[in-house]
Amino acid sequence: MAILQWIFSNLPSLIAVCIAFGFIIAIHEFGHFVMARRVGVRCPRFCLGFGPRLFSFDYHGTEFSICLLPLGGYVMMLGEDPDSDEEQTEFKMVSQYLPESALPGTPQELADAIEDVRQKNPEKVPPEDLAAFKSVVGHVRYLPEHTYTTMREVEGNFNDKSVWARMTVIAGGVTMNFISALLLFWIIGACYGLAELSPSSLPIVMKVLDNTPAATAGLKYGDKIEAVNKQPVVSGTDMIRLIAKYPAKPIELTIARGEEKLQVPITPNLTMSGVNFKANEDNSIEVVSVSPFGTDDPTSQLKAGDIITQVDGQKIDSLSTLEKVLQTIAEKDTDSAGKVNKVKAVFSLKDGRNLTLEMFAQEFKPEGKIGIMPAQVTEFKFNNSTTNQVKAVAPGSPAQREGLQAADYIFLVNGAKISNQETFEAVLQQLVGTTEPLTIELMRENQYVRLQTKEPLKSAVGFGVSFEPVTFGMTFKHSFALIGRLIIAPVIIVKQMADKVLSPALVKSSMSGPLGIMQMIFELSNDGFGKFLYVVALINAAVGAFNVIPFPALDGARFFALLVGGIRGKEIDPKTEAWVSQIGLYVLLGLVILVTYIDIMRLWAGVPLTK
Secondary structure (H helix, E strand, O other): OHHHHHHHHOHHHHHHHHHHHHHHHHHHHHHHHHHHHHOOOOOOEEEEEEEEEEEEEEEOOEEEEEEEEEEEEEEEOOOOOOOOOHHHHHHHHHHHHOOHHHOOEOHHHHHHHHHHHHHHOHHHOOHHHHHHHHHHHHHHOOOOOOOEOOHHHHHOOHHHOOHHHHHHHHHHHHHHHHHHHHHHHHHHHHHHOEEEEEEEEEEEEEEEOOOOHHHHHOOOOOOEEEEEOOEEOOOHHHHHHHHHOOOOOOEEEEEEEOOEEEEEEEOOEEEEOOEEEEEOOOOOEEEEEEOOOOOOOHHHOOOOOOEEEEEOOEEOOOHHHHHHHHHHHHOOOOOOOOOOOEEEEEEEEOOOOEEEEEEEHHHHOOEEEOOEEEEEEEEEEEEOOEEEEEEEEOOOOHHHHHOOOOOOEEEEEOOEEOOOHHHHHHHHHHHOOOOOOEEEEEEEOOEEEEEEEOOOOOOOHHHOEEEEEOOHHHHHHHHHHHHHHHHHHHHHHHHHHHOOOOOHHHHHHHOOOHHHHHHHHHHHHOOOHHHHHHHHHHHHHHHHHHHHOOOOOOHHHHHHHHHHHHHHOOOOOHHHHHHHHHHHHHHHHHHHHHHHHHHHHHHHHOOOOEO
């Protein structure tokens, strides 16, 4: 009963999920279909969904079907499967009943000839051949200007076409994905403004790292941290910020686990620039874990298990002593020109090594870490006012005195994210009348710059900086850039993992399969038509980008195989290609099972994907 109640209460969102999936699948297969028909390949069937057939109709020799489960779809192209003998059977049927005198002929002439055979000699055409007759008639009528010269051409076999014709058919799916996504992006840009997607996080535990305070305290997947030392937590960033204030100091976490409310005592590790330290029973300070930093030479970096004896010549006999030394180093700040200082520290180890580490001053600030990975979500917003790029700086204004310049991209002010002029002025307004220094982090000509002042802020509006307005031309260019980033995303991810910049755990936690995609569409369907339409366009483009990858069973691999065969003048054996594709399909199915398991765990824990 509860399930039925949930279904009926969420029926509009469920319908939205079905419509979105149906559109994304249909548009990809429609691209294959259109290009196949344009080069003369007969397509007996176009199916959307799997399972029991709901309804179907015939058009131009193709049976279009809608099935119950909108989780897939396909277009059947005659002769595409090298193991199928269907094309041979139908070829014999066409050559048996269609007189040679009909060739060469126009589509109308061939259709009339085929119909003439069926009408004048119905006893010669078995009932099982009537559907094929109808399909052939529709097929030859599809290209009204074409003249058919051979029986094989009339039949419309995929493998009879040239390499370049088949390549256009294979490329048709991703091309249609990209074209339709661009059109949707442009419509959304004209109606809603520039879409902004930014990573965000929630105070929900997605992973507990081994040998950490969180593991010792018994934190679990799906735990929601509601408060840190009685201070309410509203986001994953807020949770990390509050815990960071207590390096090596005992705190209490308020946790919601299902219907339970728990008070969990925990002592965060002392962390500096991704290096976790703990105090052993003999008061020695040991490195627990290390994130990649410093030089590429592993011999010049700290590693797990190292015992710290001194830093900059000062003896380290407790975590509090280490914290004080690191805090002193971190007090070195930016210079008068606004450039970020890099500071050095010499770590002396028990094994006799001395490591000189150089990094930004703020990275030396000690922080508390308990060893959890918060839930990663995607934040969707529309911006129809300004961007975060500086258009102009008023002469003699505070902005000019602080060192801001035109074309700067401001992304953080005192830790708060900046997306346009409104958010910038809102953050400044909170600082007016306080003694808190203004810290602006920005990108200038692809270089990170950090500006900071001790001068109290007197006015937010009169700060003297204006931002670039959002225009349709900007959304137009942004759409192409977004699709480009989607195409090269797999290469970037692999490179980052190889460089140890991106952890496999983070990739795994952010992966989503069909259930995750459904969850995202479901969440955004109630958050306005613009966001729903945008996520459909985004997933549509992502499907095209995924199929570009030259992995067996994907369109990219088939296109690449045809390209290689066309260049060298000898095609890859179709059965060998089919065998390799089958293996690739099994690998992809295994990946789908893995990400589906991750999706189920996330759904069971009630973790959203969007914000």
